[in-house]
Amino acid sequence: MGEFVFFDWNATAPLAPESLAAMVEAAGVAGANPSSVHRAGRLARRILEDLREELARTLEASPRDVVLTGSGTEANNIAVRAPFVEGHGVLVTSRLEHPSVTRVAEALEREGRAQVHWARVSASGTIDVDDVRACLARGGVRLVALQAVNQETGVAQPLEVVHAECMNIGVPLHVDAVQAFGRTASPLLGTTRTVAAHKLRGPKSIGALVGSCGHRLHPVLLGGAQEKGLRPGTLDPMAAAGFLAALRSVSACQAGFEAQRARRDRLEAAVLALFPGSTVNGDTPSRLAHVSNIALAGLAGAEAVVALDLEGVGVSSGSACSAGTLEPSPVIAAMHDEARAAKHPHEPRADDHGRSCLAGDRSLRASCRTNEEVTRVSNG
Numbered sequence: 001m002g003e004f005v006f007f008d009w010n011a012t013a014p015l016a017p018e019s020l021a022a023m024v025e026a027a028g029v030a031g032a033n034p035s036s037v038h039r040a041g042r043l044a045r046r047i048l049e050d051l052r053e054e055l056a057r058t059l060e061a062s063p064r065d066v067v068l069t070g071s072g073t074e075a076n077n078i079a080v081r082a083p084f085v086e087g088h089g090v091l092v093t094s095r096l097e098h099p100s101v102t103r104v105a106e107a108l109e110r111e112g113r114a115q116v117h118w119a120r121v122s123a124s125g126t127i128d129v130d131d132v133r134a135c136l137a138r139g140g141v142r143l144v145a146l147q148a149v150n151q152e153t154g155v156a157q158p159l160e161v162v163h164a165e166c167m168n169i170g171v172p173l174h175v176d177a178v179q180a181f182g183r184t185a186s187p188l189l190g191t192t193r194t195v196a197a198h199k200l201r202g203p204k205s206i207g208a209l210v211g212s213c214g215h216r217l218h219p220v221l222l223g224g225a226q227e228k229g230l231r232p233g234t235l236d237p238m239a240a241a242g243f244l245a246a247l248r249s250v251s252a253c254q255a256g257f258e259a260q261r262a263r264r265d266r267l268e269a270a271v272l273a274l275f276p277g278s279t280v281n282g283d284t285p286s287r288l289a290h291v292s293n294i295a296l297a298g299l300a301g302a303e304a305v306v307a308l309d310l311e312g313v314g315v316s317s318g319s320a321c322s323a324g325t326l327e328p329s330p331v332i333a334a335m336h337d338e339a340r341a342a343k344h345p346h347e348p349r350a351d352d353h354g355r356s357c358l359a360g361d362r363s364l365r366a367s368c369r370t371n372e373e374v375t376r377v378s379n380g
């Protein structure tokens with residue numbers, strides 16, 4: 001078998017050589033449990049604290065307000081739940097969010113802790129800012145939880161106005177910055193932000209919640225006193241060392257992603273010429289330069305993924321966390337629904353009946369994510 005060209009960087013970015021080197025070095029010196037009080041434990045602990053300080057510095061927060069977690073998923077769970085543990089109110093979020101936000105929102109509603117306002121989205125995959133503002137103006141909002149950049153389309157969300165409005169009226173804004181951090185130089189807004197190492201070429205299984213939302217945080221897992229009891233479980237000093245190295249090269253990493261625009265646009269033009277009737281999902285100026293999501297006319301997403309895999313090209317047809325399900329992408333469904341609602345205003349929207357109107361034509365979608373720094377993986 002030949003080489004494998006990896007275009008799936010939104011699922012996870014390959015480990016950078018400097019992250020790997022830092023992890024190997026940490027393995028030699030920090031094999032102890034970072035909670036142990038002996039010298040070896042303190043050495044492991046130092047790596048976690050260095051990471052905490054670097055995250056705080058990069059994201060302009062206090063080190064006290066950095067909770068290290070095992071993933072972006074954990075950080076989002078903690079942040080979105082926090083305001084509803086001690087009080088009931090409205091949660092504003094959207095169907096474009098990652099499941100680590102949407103599923104928590106659904107659970108909070110089921111548990112009777114929150115009333116969820118699913119913000120309208122545009123057909124090109126941006127949040128409807130006026131809808132969010134209108135909801136804020138009605139009052140009772142305890143948290144707005146929105147993403148900075150979408151995981152499937154790469155569309156950067158217009159959060160400036162939402163941020164300003166939230167700050168004005170004292171409502172916390174949680175921003176899921178997992179796809180933005182290390183990939184765009186734009187400042188990360190929000191009172192709390194979720195980041196994950198593996199999107200900026202660090203290791204998997206380490207993330208962080210950074211900032212303070214004004215509500216007391218509560219753990220979503222029960223266990224030990226790590227991270228002031230907010231995230232029980234032994235943290236991995238090797239992963240922390242890899243994350244720290246990735247953070248230290250964050251500007252080079254961003255530049256690598258941002259340099260892809262011309263190449264990505266050429267790729268899209270070639271695919272659209274090959275498959276007449278196909279369209280680019282989320283084709284707006286705010287889309288990040290390294291992401292491409294194409295609805296291929298007449299070809300099922302899953303079939304396209306398999307066919308490209310056989311040709312040695314790795315792409316996805318949705319979020320990695322939904323791989324293996326036959327459901328259409330909720331993100332593309334929400335965008336498609338909006339386009340459909342504009343044409344047929346009297347038919348119900350996805351949000352009205354809680355499921356996607358795209359279910360009938362899912363066979364038309366495929367998505368791919370590109371990055372010039374193509375990783376070549378030998379598969380035998």
Ligand SMILES: Cc1ncc(COP(=O)(O)O)c(C=O)c1O
Nearest residue numbers: 071072073098151176178179196
């Ligand atoms: C926007 C977004 N949020 C959250 C996550 C979850 O991060 P993790 O995989 O570290 O749990 C992802 C993962 O792809 C993501 O794309």
